[in-house]
Amino acid sequence: xLRLIVIALVLLAVTWALRNRxxxxxxxxDARRFERLASLQSLRLWARxxxxxxxxxxxxxxxxxxxxxxxxxxxxxxxDSMRVRIAAQCCLVTLGHxxxxxxxxxxxxxxxxxxxVRQEIEDEDTGVVTEGYEALSGQAIESDRIVLSWRDxxxxxxxxxxxxVVIHEVTHFLEHANPGGDxxxxxxxxxxxxxxxxxxxxxxxxxxxxxxxxDTAEFLAVAxxxxxxxxxxxxxxxxxxxxxLRESFRLDxxxxxxxxx
Numbered sequence: 001x002l003r004l005i006v007i008a009l010v011l012l013a014v015t016w017a018l019r020n021r022x023x024x025x026x027x028x029x030d031a032r033r034f035e036r037l038a039s040l041q042s043l044r045l046w047a048r049x050x051x052x053x054x055x056x057x058x059x060x061x062x063x064x065x066x067x068x069x070x071x072x073x074x075x076x077x078x079x080d081s082m083r084v085r086i087a088a089q090c091c092l093v094t095l096g097h098x099x100x101x102x103x104x105x106x107x108x109x110x111x112x113x114x115x116x117v118r119q120e121i122e123d124e125d126t127g128v129v130t131e132g133y134e135a136l137s138g139q140a141i142e143s144d145r146i147v148l149s150w151r152d153x154x155x156x157x158x159x160x161x162x163x164x165v166v167i168h169e170v171t172h173f174l175e176h177a178n179p180g181g182d183x184x185x186x187x188x189x190x191x192x193x194x195x196x197x198x199x200x201x202x203x204x205x206x207x208x209x210x211x212x213x214x215d216t217a218e219f220l221a222v223a224x225x226x227x228x229x230x231x232x233x234x235x236x237x238x239x240x241x242x243x244x245l246r247e248s249f250r251l252d253x254x255x256x257x258x259x260x261x
Contacts, residue, residue, distance in 0.1 A: 033062065035080065035081075036061065036062065036065070036080065036084050037058060039080070039081045039084040039085065040057070040058065040061060040084055040088055043085060043088055043157060044157055044158070044160070045088065045089070045092060045157075045228075046088075048253070048256050048257065049256060050256055050257060053095050053256075056095055057088060057091055057092065057095060060087075060091040060094070060095070061084060061087045061088050061091055063100075064087040064090060064091055064102065065080075065083050065084070065087050067100075067102070068087070068102060068105055068107060068108060069106075069107045069108075070082070070083050070086075070107065070108050070109075070110060071107055071108070071109045071110070072109075072110055073109050073110065073111045073115070074111050074112050074113075074115070075112065076110055076111060076112045076150060078110055082110065082150070082153075085153065085157060086108060086110070086148065086153060086166055089153075089156075089157070089164065089166035089167055089170070090102070090146075090166060090170045092167070092228065093167060093170050093171060093174065093224065093228070093249065094174070095251060096249050096250025096251040097249075097250060101174060101177070101178075102173075103177075104144050104173075104177045105144060105145070105146065105173060105177075106144040106145055107144075107145050107146075108145070108146045108147075108148065109145060109146070109147045109148070110147075110148055110149075110150050110153075111147070111148070111149050111150065112149075112150055112151065113149050113150070113151045113152075114135040114136060114137055114149050114151075114152070115135070115136060115147065115149065116133050116134070116135050116136075117133065117134060117136055117139065118131065118132075118133055119131070119132055119133065119134045136149075137149040137151075137152035137165050138152065138165040138166075138168060138169040139169065140169045140170075140172035140173045140176060146169050146170065146173055147169075148165060148166065148169065149165065152165040153165060153166055160229050160230060161229065161230075162207070162208070162209065162222075162225055162226045162229045162230050163209070163225060163229070164225045164228065164229055167221075167224055167225050167228055167229075168221045168222065168224070168225050169221075171220060171221045171224040171225075172217065172221050175217060175220060175221075185244060185247075185248065186216070188240065188241075188244050189216055189219065189220060189223075189241075189244065190216050192219065192223070192238065192240070192241045192244070193212060193213060193215075193216055193219035196208055196210070196212055196213050196219065197213040200213055207226060207230070207233060207234065207237050207238070208222055208223055208226050208234075208238075209222040209225070209226075223241060223245060224245065224249075227242070227245045227246075227249070227253065228253055231252075231253035231254035231256075232254045234254075235254045242254070
């Protein structure tokens with residue numbers, strides 16, 4: 001009899017311990033989600049999102065952080081608030097589409113500041129390849145990794161000036177991961193890039209970063225920055241390009257509440 005009592009007490013103790021562990025895990029998970037939501041709500045982009053997109057963003061940020069590993073470089077320690085800030089801007093670009101677009105993304109590497117990479121540049125006229133080094137604020141590598149400067153991430157979120165390194169690089173990633181696309185849209189994008197080049201030749205100060213005149217891929221990335229950062233101004237000055245991006249991203253940020261531009 002005594003033996004049965006001892007066994008029963010042990011079973012009760014084990015059951016209590018397991019339940020207590022589950023409660024602690026649930027409390028920790030809930031606290032983490034609350035902290036992530038607070039970090040999201042502190043971001044500039046949060047105030048501009050419609051309520052239905054906010055709900056979608058919260059779920060996608062949680063999914064992104066759980067599925068995409070973050071790595072610090074150059075002595076940088078990546079905390080959860082940093083993950084939230086970057087994940088939110090990555091997911092912002094995808095809010096108009098269903099599904100998980102980051103299957104090919106194996107990770108995000110974060111440097112404290114600009115990082116130096118080795119580059120090979122081929123002269124289009126002569127074919128001569130020159131090797132050198134370049135300091136970058138962001139890079140999408142072989143469609144499976146995004147590398148960012150944390151200082152530039154902070155600068156991009158601080159101002160509505162058309163500069164956002166996360167949006168720039170995630171646009172490159174999505175373009176690399178999903179090559180091809182509508183040929184008419186590609187032709188329209190190229191025409192817009194050529195117009196940017198002509199505006200620069202005339203000495204004008206463009207709304208879109210002049211770096212976009214380099215090639216169509218860079219033009220798409222800087223145009224995406226402007227689309228999300230200064231949507232009303234882009235729609236007013238480049239309506240055809242705005243419509244093209246609106247149809248591509250399936251989002252209309254110029255119509256969001258409290259837009260700054």
